[in-house]
Amino acid sequence: MSLGPGFYDRPVVEVAQDLVGCVLVHGVCSGLIVETEAYHHTEPACHAYVGLTARTSTLYREPGTAYVYRSYGIHALVNAVCEGEDVGAAVLVRALEPLTGLDAMRERRGQEDVEALCSGPGKLTQALGIELELNASSLVTGPLRVLPGTGPPPALVASERIGITKAVDLPWRFSAVGSRFVSRPWPPGLAAPRRVRRVRRAA
């Protein structure tokens, strides 16, 4: 059973924390989300900061919509749209711990090492076969879906976001403590991340 629209219709930073420990599913492939970043139209690192354009229109869709776009001309990156339709906000899925469909992931990635299959936002979309055509599709009804986590919620650390040039100081990256599958333990050269208390756990 997928997470419902209500899960995403909350403050984006809260959703970003709760998504760590949930499961992203596409076809036979699935992975435990171990790293996310939050983006909100009130800060300049977010695509929606410039307002509503053809590119950013997906960010203003209903909560629980997938925002998939191409980065650096090569990689597809997947986000979960959050908050209301008058707010441009989304959670970037940065890294997964592979759970099922390992053979398909290895074939798509041309990579045997499990820790290298989904340890980055461009890698995980390639591993799961997530293409731009999934942009604006629903994460609630599929084909790309998010399921609630089964185990206890993982402990989190918050740190600065990666690969951006604006609003770099916001600690809006959330990683599962101790996971071997995150893209990077934390940004090099920055202070150690702070532990955060999980706001609450959606049902």
Add this chain to the structure above:
DNA sequence: GTATGGATCTTCT
């Protein structure tokens, strides 16, 4: 282990 540069394309100015 760390550093650097190339690939490649959509979007906006």
Add this chain to the structure above:
DNA sequence: GAAGATCCATACA
């Protein structure tokens, strides 16, 4: 025409 929420191969220490 320039910038960008990246990844990988290669070079060097």
